[in-house]
Amino acid sequence: MIVNTPAIVLSTIKYGEADLIARIYTKKLGTQSYMLKGIRKSRKGKLRVSLFQPLTQLEIQTQHKGKGSLEYIKEATTSFTYVNIPVDIAKSCVALFFGEVLSQLLTEQQPDEQLYDYLSTIFEYLDQTDHTANFTLKALLDMSELMGFGIDKSTIGFPYLNMLDGSFDNNGLQPHHLNQEESSLMKAFIGTKIDAIHTIKINRNQRTALLNLVLDYFKIHLHTFKKPNSLDILKQLFDS
Structure with missing residues (x-):
């Protein structure tokens, strides 16, 4: 047909x-x-x-x-028609990164209009925004939620993120838990809309560490997931 x-x-x-x-x-x-x-x-x-x-x-x-x-x-x-992604090095690298990520996430994906519309909207936003540094973290966390393995927002009042079950709790310093600073940054990205992520104050080292943790979260919940080859290039382009 x-x-x-x-x-x-x-x-x-x-x-x-x-x-x-x-x-x-x-x-x-x-x-x-x-x-x-x-x-x-x-x-x-x-x-x-x-x-x-x-x-x-x-x-x-x-x-x-x-x-x-x-x-x-x-x-x-x-x-x-993307205006900036093809000519902006940082945005081109972000596009390459998400092409790799989505190629893994969507291997056998059935039609999902909500997920499709989200992806279409955020990549149009990426093309137009002047704030790209925090985009990758926010988009990955949103995608995990839309695909059914996101962090449980109802537990956000607790201080520590348990990476294994995707929820916050009181069990700091236990295996598979983030420390309080890392957990707080996760909460900031989960609770902030994508057009306001530039308001999250985070330096280069924190951003790099958090991106590694988010990708570790993907690996925990999607056992075949591998860190994209373009990750190292993307890290070099993050704003300080």
Whole structure:
């Protein structure tokens, strides 16, 4: 059947001399893999390599077979044009990082309009905002909540975060607990809306340490999760 759907590009890999395989998260079909025949050599086709950069937002038309094999895209157009992500080094690195993260998180993701709309909105925000330093931490924590393994907000009145069960409690200095400073920073990001995260006062070392802890939290709750290859580059670009 022919399906028209909004879509966000997660990643691509080269296949043969001229083809690409694109991993794409779609609003109507969930996560799909598409064979892009001849795209790396063709200059006259409807599909261009530039359309399939990480986090690019598209409107695609696909002949969806739903048999678990590679699908094909008939047409693709940009649904939101990023102005700053392609030319801003820091934002480009953030986009690469989230392309890697989402490629792991959304391997077999079924359609989820709430999650899709959230991702679409925050990446548009990333393109437009002047405040990128805290973006990664906030977006990761929001994603964990939307995907069902987020930190329990109802326990936020307690001082220490237990990484194993994703809740705050009184058991400081116990295994798998963050200290009070780390826990307080987690609370700040959980309790602050994304358009106000620049108000969270955190230095480079704290930000780096907290990002490592958030990624450790992902590894605890998603056993196949691995820290992205782009993490080291991202850390170097964080504002002090």
